[in-house]
Amino acid sequence: MHASPSKAELRALALAKRDALSDEQRAAAAEALARRGTPFEITPGMIVSGYAPIRSELDPKPLMLKLAAKGARLALPCVNARGQSLTFRAWAPHDRLMLGLLGIPEPSTAAAEVHPDVMLVPLAAFDKLGHRIGYGAGYYDYSFAHLRKTKHVIGIGVAFAVQETKAIPALSHDVALDYVLTERKTFDFRSA
Known part of the structure; x- marks a missing residue:
């Protein structure tokens, strides 16, 4: 009997x-x-x-521009200390970004703080139940928990089809996503 792979193995x-x-x-x-x-x-x-893609993340900018054309207001996350929720700041496509705490491009601290209705979330892996594996710091889990105290926030994982994984061991603090969008398919987990 093989032990099921750990989150770290699935992420890798x-x-x-x-x-x-x-x-x-x-x-x-x-x-x-x-x-x-x-x-x-x-x-x-x-x-x-959305998010500013780092490493090999799928770039959500074309999707964000399309949503902005439909009247959406765009925002990007700013990283605070580990164990804290992300701060979301207003962003427009021509705005200059600065490097944040983890070297990830983010809006200037002068940009207005906003509370998103929809969060596009990068991820390492996802499964058919809407569980995601992030990068291990839990920033999005904290952010969803924090924001969902005051309003409904739709969580959308953004990933390449190759990142789909059989089954992810979910922990109680892991936030399940409402949808995952890949280049091939839309996964809807709301009824799951």
């Missing part, structure tokens, strides 16, 4: 697959995702937070 496997994709495959996936859009209506004024 999925990231290796993600890293192996070519620049052309990445660009095509980002465009395919944008073309399909979100599986629900974006209403004018809805705040959608």
Whole structure:
């Protein structure tokens, strides 16, 4: 009887697959995702937070631009100390970004703080139940828990199809996603 793989092993496997994709495959996936859009209506004024892609993450910018054209207000996360929720700040495509705490581009501290209605979330791996493996620091888990105390926030994982994993051991503090969007498919976990 084999022990099921740990989160760390699943993360490493999925990231290796993600890293192996070519620049052309990445660009095509980002465009395919944008073309399909979100599986629900974006209403004018809805705040959608994305992320500035690092390493080999799928770039959500084409999708974010499409949502902005439908009237969404865009935001990006700013990292605070470990164990704290992310701060979300308003962002427009022409705004300059600065390097934050972890070397990730983020809006200036002068940008207005906002509370997203929709969060596009990068991830290492996901399964058919909507569980995600992040990078281990728990920033998005804290952020969902914090924001969902005051409002409904739709969580959308953004990933390449190769990052789908059979089953992820979910812990009680792990926040399940409402949807995962890949270049091939929209996964809807709301009824799961």
